Amino acid sequence: MRTLLILPAAIVLLATASAEAAPRRALLDDFATQAKAADPGFTGFSASRGETLFRTRFTGGKPETPACTACHTASPLKTGETRAGKPIEPMAASVTPDRYTDPKKVAKWFRRNCKSVLGRECTALEKGDFLTFMISQ
Amino acid sequence: MPTPHPPPAPSLPVWDLPTRLYHWLQAVLVASVLAIGFLAPEWWMGIHVWLGYGVAGLIVFRLVWGVFGSEYSRFTSFIFSPRQTWDHVRGLIRGRPPHSIGHNPLGAVMVFAMIATIAGIVATGLIALGGEENQGPLAGFVGFSVGDGAKEVHSILAIALLVMIGLHIFGVFAESWLGRESLIRTMISGRKRLPPGAALLNPRPARRRAATVATACAGTAIILIGALAGTVPASGLIAMPRQAAFQEECGECHEVYHPSLLPRASWLAMMAGLENHFGEDASLSPDTDQAIADYLAKYASESWDTEAANRLRVVDGAAPAQITATPFWKRKHGEIEKSVFETKPLRGRGNCAACHQDAGSGRFDDQMIAIPEPERPSL
Numbered sequence: 001m002r003t004l005l006i007l008p009a010a011i012v013l014l015a016t017a018s019a020e021a022a023p024r025r026a027l028l029d030d031f032a033t034q035a036k037a038a039d040p041g042f043t044g045f046s047a048s049r050g051e052t053l054f055r056t057r058f059t060g061g062k063p064e065t066p067a068c069t070a071c072h073t074a075s076p077l078k079t080g081e082t083r084a085g086k087p088i089e090p091m092a093a094s095v096t097p098d099r100y101t102d103p104k105k106v107a108k109w110f111r112r113n114c115k116s117v118l119g120r121e122c123t124a125l126e127k128g129d130f131l132t133f134m135i136s137q
Numbered sequence: 138m139p140t141p142h143p144p145p146a147p148s149l150p151v152w153d154l155p156t157r158l159y160h161w162l163q164a165v166l167v168a169s170v171l172a173i174g175f176l177a178p179e180w181w182m183g184i185h186v187w188l189g190y191g192v193a194g195l196i197v198f199r200l201v202w203g204v205f206g207s208e209y210s211r212f213t214s215f216i217f218s219p220r221q222t223w224d225h226v227r228g229l230i231r232g233r234p235p236h237s238i239g240h241n242p243l244g245a246v247m248v249f250a251m252i253a254t255i256a257g258i259v260a261t262g263l264i265a266l267g268g269e270e271n272q273g274p275l276a277g278f279v280g281f282s283v284g285d286g287a288k289e290v291h292s293i294l295a296i297a298l299l300v301m302i303g304l305h306i307f308g309v310f311a312e313s314w315l316g317r318e319s320l321i322r323t324m325i326s327g328r329k330r331l332p333p334g335a336a337l338l339n340p341r342p343a344r345r346r347a348a349t350v351a352t353a354c355a356g357t358a359i360i361l362i363g364a365l366a367g368t369v370p371a372s373g374l375i376a377m378p379r380q381a382a383f384q385e386e387c388g389e390c391h392e393v394y395h396p397s398l399l400p401r402a403s404w405l406a407m408m409a410g411l412e413n414h415f416g417e418d419a420s421l422s423p424d425t426d427q428a429i430a431d432y433l434a435k436y437a438s439e440s441w442d443t444e445a446a447n448r449l450r451v452v453d454g455a456a457p458a459q460i461t462a463t464p465f466w467k468r469k470h471g472e473i474e475k476s477v478f479e480t481k482p483l484r485g486r487g488n489c490a491a492c493h494q495d496a497g498s499g500r501f502d503d504q505m506i507a508i509p510e511p512e513r514p515s516l
Binding site for chain 1: 389390391392412413415416417418419420421422484485487488
């Protein structure tokens, strides 16, 4: 029920966000197609599932990086830090407007960070959820 | 009632003003340059070098003045035969050194030895500066290994000079005491007491104009040659084009490390294992990975002759891709407080540019080091 509400809300938000909206929608559409292919029962992305992914501590990845929050901090609105000490712009689309607009960049970092944290690639569903959460922030 | 002064002993002007000025200026300069060289942290190198140029200039002047100065400043006035020197030593041993108006034979030996040693220190310093640091007039002409060797000699000569200075000061006090005349005051006033019965020589006057011309010519020639030599690009550095992929991809999580900081094998191993890069996945698309690997292999430390490239080429066998694990890096940074690395603005040993303002060029000049003040944690 909640997902059904959030998805249209996100789409409305996207549609109003001018220049950044199109590439983000393309990305989400892409993830949605893949998610549907993997699971025909797919009904839409969920920001709350995305938040859970963001906050969960995993054990399958590298010990240095147990969670997304290890680098991105517990708040999507805050500036994070790499393990080498370099600042990372906040993940929330509202704070860092050019986030999730370059599909190559998004693909690269999902591949890397999911492998580091979960020890495997993220599924299209996880990626879509994560993006939905960050765009809603 | 003021006590009547005894009639002043007849005295003779011995050290002319330029010689006295030279002596005290050189004493101050040499003392400072030695103190900085032995005691100061590396980033005082610039001052050390400039003082060294000052010492060199004074030596050039002294050589000219040794030819054109007044009698007792001329080298020819204090070249003694071994026999005269031996007589002087024997007199000293008996506690009654023969009186000399200018330099005594032992003092003369010390003067020549010190001038030669200082000249040697200046020369080896210039070679070390050019070879090791890729700076100064010889940067384009000497390689690292020659510079490194010169630095060894530079240090040994500096220690020898310290010993000579000690002996010189001891000799001055000893002779002052034995001869009942302060040689220090002599070097200030320039006048020396004439011993009873000493024949007044006919001292040669200074040839000031010749000396001025010679100093000006020598100085101009040296500065011109030095400036001209300085235009030759440093031999240790090569031209390296920027590669956009390298700058972007390898600067995402930390500063972009200069390719000269690791040997080829280390870079290639790193690029082949980016999925497990210091506890993280830093993988790239295969073609980008290949392009960056080629670039790094081409400009790895083997292609450079800088101090950093030469020193960091020796890697730690267990962590061949970690610059901060190399023996040289550990030795050079061992004395820096751990807290400096852990607190902001540093946050990590790998943040070379936080302390080395020229890290991006791979030079790592001594003068460009400045350790930032650690920020206090905000409450």
